[in-house]
Each structure stands twice: as structure tokens, then as C-alpha cells.
Amino acid sequence: MRYTRLAVLVLGVALVAPAFALEVPLRYSAYPQDLREFRPYGNQHVRTVTTVPEGDWKLPPLVAKVPLYGLVEFGDSKYLMVLDFANANDKFYSRILFDANANRDLTDDPVVDGKCNWADNNQYAFIEMRQAVDVEFTLGGAKVKYSFRPQANAWFPNSSVDLSKPENLQNITVYLRTNCSYSGEFDLDGVHYGVELGDRNANGRFNDIAEVPAEMRGDDRLYAQGDSFYINIDAKNDYYNEMSLGDKLVLGDKVFKVEINTPESKMVLTPITENLSAVKLPEKLERLVLLEDSLKNGVMVFRPEKTVTVPEGNYRLLYYQILREDKEGDLWRLIAMGSRKANAFTAKKGGHVALEMGEPFRPIVEVPEWARSNMRGGSNEVNLSFVIRGKGDEMVADLSRIRGNKTKLPMSAKDGSRPKEPTYKIVKQDGEVAKQGQFEYG
Known part of the structure; x- marks a missing residue:
């Protein structure tokens, strides 16, 4: 009987332990x-x-x-x-x-x-x-x-x-x-994580949560202000690994509320175990950030499975990153940003919802509004914009080869890490070619 009571006690501790907050010491470095x-x-x-x-x-x-x-x-x-x-x-x-x-x-x-x-x-x-x-x-x-x-x-x-x-x-x-920045390390479920915090708005706080400012909420591309969050396991961070700092973090099957306490040099991760929902992902992702439909507060996700657990609520896609190898073994990185054209989705308590994103990607050529304004002002030049959008109307911000040199895809002569620039041809109704050329990265 003594062994039975001990087993029950150990099981009870194991069930309660994950609810404790995880404190991650942060190191300041100039x-x-x-x-x-x-x-x-x-x-x-x-x-x-x-x-x-x-x-x-x-x-x-x-x-x-x-x-x-x-x-x-x-x-x-x-x-x-x-x-x-x-x-x-x-x-x-x-x-x-x-x-x-x-x-x-x-x-x-x-x-x-x-x-x-x-x-x-x-x-x-x-x-x-x-x-x-x-x-x-x-x-x-x-x-x-x-x-x-x-x-x-x-x-x-x-x-x-x-x-x-x-x-x-x-x-x-x-x-x-x-x-300067703050960095820290912690272990969770047998995985050793490294994190680094960037003060993107340079106000010295390092804890400003992502929010799309009011003056930018009419823009097509969603751009959030606030500080930056980097997390990794087996590689150093770079510019493209930046995530807008959210107030929640998902690692594996666990959801945490995030608190950055700069004066005490610590990050506190408090488990969220109630009112959760499941979001199905069509692609294997490296990183993902969802914004609440209010366009502030965010859920940061690192290396999720095909289904990711999030708190219930209404969300919009802000950012994702995909790593994928081509047939020759070269590793490519695709980064996409959310769009106002995309619909918000609702993650209901205990329910499942599919996130629309990724393939099929479609190329779009358009005359941006600033170029239209120049034309109305008398300019004889027409500026064309080449944009790639995903299934959820998100916009591809970068597509780069980050490892290898064996790909058979045509590569840019100016930037050897990117695909060859697309070409364009403008044809009149009678078939005459009015203009043709090549787009430029920028």
C-alpha cells in the first residue's frame, strides 16, 4: 500500500510541475x-x-x-x-x-x-x-x-x-x-534553446510587444512595430530569423505566456493550459508569428508540427519562414509577410481550424499606387512591381539559397543566393512588343 501511495504522489507532482513558470536568466551584452x-x-x-x-x-x-x-x-x-x-x-x-x-x-x-x-x-x-x-x-x-x-x-x-x-x-x-542585446538559454523537453532579444525601436526596454500602428493599418502588408525575438537550437541567428516579439510562445505542444523583465534580467515563461485550440498548417514551418485580429499581441511559434496549439481567439498571419531542400540538396529559405487582404481566422476552444498559407504561390505584376501618383503628376515612366503571393494572400519577402551550390535553378548574376530575376514583356493588342526587360531585386 505504501508503494501505491508513493506512486500516486509522484504522478501528482509530474502533472502539476509543467504548470510552474520557467524563469530564464538573461545576460546583457554590449x-x-x-x-x-x-x-x-x-x-x-x-x-x-x-x-x-x-x-x-x-x-x-x-x-x-x-x-x-x-x-x-x-x-x-x-x-x-x-x-x-x-x-x-x-x-x-x-x-x-x-x-x-x-x-x-x-x-x-x-x-x-x-x-x-x-x-x-x-x-x-x-x-x-x-x-x-x-x-x-x-x-x-x-x-x-x-x-x-x-x-x-x-x-x-x-x-x-x-x-x-x-x-x-x-x-x-x-x-x-x-x-546591445539580452540573451539566455533554457532546456525544455530534452531540447536546449537559445534566445536573444533585440531592441528594435531603440528605447532601452526590450519588452515592447508586436503591434501594427494605427497609421499603418491601411497598408496591404502587415508590419508590426515592437521589439524582436530570436530563438534557435543548432545555428546562429541572422537578420532573417527575426520574429516580432509576441506575448505568447509555442514550443512543441506547450503554450507559454511571455514576460520580459529587463530590470531583473529574466524572461518568465508561464504555461497556458486552458482555452486552447488547434491550428492545422499546410506546410512544415521553421518559424511562425500570428497576430490577434486587433493587430496587437502575438503568438510566436518555433519549429511547429503540422498542428500547432494556440489560445482561443481571432488571428491574422503576420510572418512565417520555411526551409526546404531542392532536388540537388541545396537548402532554401522562404519568408512571407501577412497581408490585410487575407481574412482573419477564428481558433475556437477545443476546435480545429486550417491556416491558409503557402502553396500554390502566384506571381503578380502591378503598378503600385506611388507609381500611379507619379503618372498622374505627368511622369512618362511606368514603374512595375513584381510580387509573389501565397494561398492566404501573404507576400513573399525573401527567397534565398542559404546552403549548397549544386542547384540547377537559374541564379541571379548580381546576387548568387537568389533566383534569376524574372523578365517581363508588354504586348499591344496587335501583338507588337511595346516593352520588355527584367525586374530587379529591391
């Missing part, structure tokens, strides 16, 4: 100066003005006749950034001052030196910064570290680099580029 491999990145646009923002600021002597000032917000603090000349004879900004300790005194902070590069007959200028800026700010009551690289570029259509002219200042873009 990128090295000579970074040569892919690491997650993001950008934050900085609005600049020609006058010092309101407040009690202490500044060192400035060289430029027209310095640019911008306020950057991280956590609970605001930081002043100033674009200045390193030398009086500079034509464009070549150094940046940043109040890294947020004490409103820029005389005790190191100057970020840069090199101004010119291109297109001195019509385009770009500042290449020689070092990153490291700061600490308060988030959630705790101090957190952050690293970024300030950058600026400008376009001078008339090759006139007179910064006293307002029209030239309007063509200057200033932004911050992420120079």
Missing part, C-alpha cells in the same frame, strides 16, 4: 567595436532643433555655427544630444555630445567623435561614429545598462552644404542605433 557578425539591432529617430531645449543645461563651447539639439528618453530620464563640428572648417557635423549621466551637464561627458563620409558628388553625407555611448537609466525602479551608436545622415540635392539654410536642415536625419 557589442564590441569591431563587430563582424550579425547581432539584433534597432533604430530610434531623434527630432532635432536649432535651439537649446528648455531647461538648465550646461554646455561646453561649441564649434558649429548651427548646432543641432535633440532630447532622447530612456526609462525615466531624458538625455540631451548635441551635433557639433570637431573643426571650424568642417562642412557637416562630425562629433556628438551626449549627457550620458543625465545630470544636465555635458561638460563632464566624453565627446563621441565621428568621421563624415561623402558620396554622390558631395550630395550625401553620413557620420560614422568611432565609438558607442554607454548609459545607465532607471526602469521599473532598477538601474539598467544600455549601449547605442548615434548616427546622422543628410541629402543635399543642390550640393549646397550651407547649414544656415532651413531647407538643408530639413534633409538631416538623426537616429540612435542599438548596440
Whole structure:
């Protein structure tokens, strides 16, 4: 009888254990100066003005006749950034001052030196910064570290680099580029996972959940703002493995609520075991992201089976990635993005629903709206757009060979990892060829 009770107790623990949250420690790392491999990145646009923002600021002597000032917000603090000349004879900004300790005194902070590069007959200028800026700010009551690289570029259509002219200042873009990430590792069901978080909007939080902004909800292609999430088992991450950070994660047959706690340097995965539904997939996928029909909050899925478990709700396809070998053994990667033209689908509690996506893919040639606008404005040129759509009206964003060199498919002469560019021919009603040529990747 003692053995029976022990067996029942062990079984009870085994059934309860999966409901416990899994805490994944996260490691902060700033990128090295000579970074040569892919690491997650993001950008934050900085609005600049020609006058010092309101407040009690202490500044060192400035060289430029027209310095640019911008306020950057991280956590609970605001930081002043100033674009200045390193030398009086500079034509464009070549150094940046940043109040890294947020004490409103820029005389005790190191100057970020840069090199101004010119291109297109001195019509385009770009500042290449020689070092990153490291700061600490308060988030959630705790101090957190952050690293970024300030950058600026400008376009001078008339090759006139007179910064006293307002029209030239309007063509200057200033932004911050992420120079750090958080990463972690964990084991689940005998599988060792590695994750990395990217601060795609460069605000220092790393926990902004995917959402299609209101001003972009009329666009055909669904593009979600928010931070980025990378997960892998047996390979390093690259640009194309990025998933928009969702508030849920599916691994195998388990569904988790995701919480990113940057101040405590941890990711918490809490199992979701109720009100679940099954979604059937027509293709074997590597990665998948579904958005709620409200176009915010998402379900991230890594290497799902043909049926994936998700919380009940209404969803739209945001992104998927397929890896497939051709007959010669070369490995190809296809990435597709969701479309507003696709219908939302409902995953009901305890039910099954099929996700429309993938084959058959169909090529579409169209004149995009911006090109139509140019024609209405008097342009004699017609710009054609070549798009590939899947069964669910999703749009193929990339098709690349990522391993091998034996394929018999014609390849692009400009980009050896992509198929040969498609050609087009415009024929009049009488059969005469009006125009023919080749599309370009871009």
C-alpha cells in the first residue's frame, strides 16, 4: 500500500510541475567595436532643433555655427544630444555630445567623435561614429545598462552644404542605433534553446510587444512595430530569423505566456493550459508569428508540427519562414509577410481550424499606387512591381539559397543566393512588343 501511495504522489507532482513558470536568466551584452557578425539591432529617430531645449543645461563651447539639439528618453530620464563640428572648417557635423549621466551637464561627458563620409558628388553625407555611448537609466525602479551608436545622415540635392539654410536642415536625419542585446538559454523537453532579444525601436526596454500602428493599418502588408525575438537550437541567428516579439510562445505542444523583465534580467515563461485550440498548417514551418485580429499581441511559434496549439481567439498571419531542400540538396529559405487582404481566422476552444498559407504561390505584376501618383503628376515612366503571393494572400519577402551550390535553378548574376530575376514583356493588342526587360531585386 505504501508503494501505491508513493506512486500516486509522484504522478501528482509530474502533472502539476509543467504548470510552474520557467524563469530564464538573461545576460546583457554590449557589442564590441569591431563587430563582424550579425547581432539584433534597432533604430530610434531623434527630432532635432536649432535651439537649446528648455531647461538648465550646461554646455561646453561649441564649434558649429548651427548646432543641432535633440532630447532622447530612456526609462525615466531624458538625455540631451548635441551635433557639433570637431573643426571650424568642417562642412557637416562630425562629433556628438551626449549627457550620458543625465545630470544636465555635458561638460563632464566624453565627446563621441565621428568621421563624415561623402558620396554622390558631395550630395550625401553620413557620420560614422568611432565609438558607442554607454548609459545607465532607471526602469521599473532598477538601474539598467544600455549601449547605442548615434548616427546622422543628410541629402543635399543642390550640393549646397550651407547649414544656415532651413531647407538643408530639413534633409538631416538623426537616429540612435542599438548596440546591445539580452540573451539566455533554457532546456525544455530534452531540447536546449537559445534566445536573444533585440531592441528594435531603440528605447532601452526590450519588452515592447508586436503591434501594427494605427497609421499603418491601411497598408496591404502587415508590419508590426515592437521589439524582436530570436530563438534557435543548432545555428546562429541572422537578420532573417527575426520574429516580432509576441506575448505568447509555442514550443512543441506547450503554450507559454511571455514576460520580459529587463530590470531583473529574466524572461518568465508561464504555461497556458486552458482555452486552447488547434491550428492545422499546410506546410512544415521553421518559424511562425500570428497576430490577434486587433493587430496587437502575438503568438510566436518555433519549429511547429503540422498542428500547432494556440489560445482561443481571432488571428491574422503576420510572418512565417520555411526551409526546404531542392532536388540537388541545396537548402532554401522562404519568408512571407501577412497581408490585410487575407481574412482573419477564428481558433475556437477545443476546435480545429486550417491556416491558409503557402502553396500554390502566384506571381503578380502591378503598378503600385506611388507609381500611379507619379503618372498622374505627368511622369512618362511606368514603374512595375513584381510580387509573389501565397494561398492566404501573404507576400513573399525573401527567397534565398542559404546552403549548397549544386542547384540547377537559374541564379541571379548580381546576387548568387537568389533566383534569376524574372523578365517581363508588354504586348499591344496587335501583338507588337511595346516593352520588355527584367525586374530587379529591391
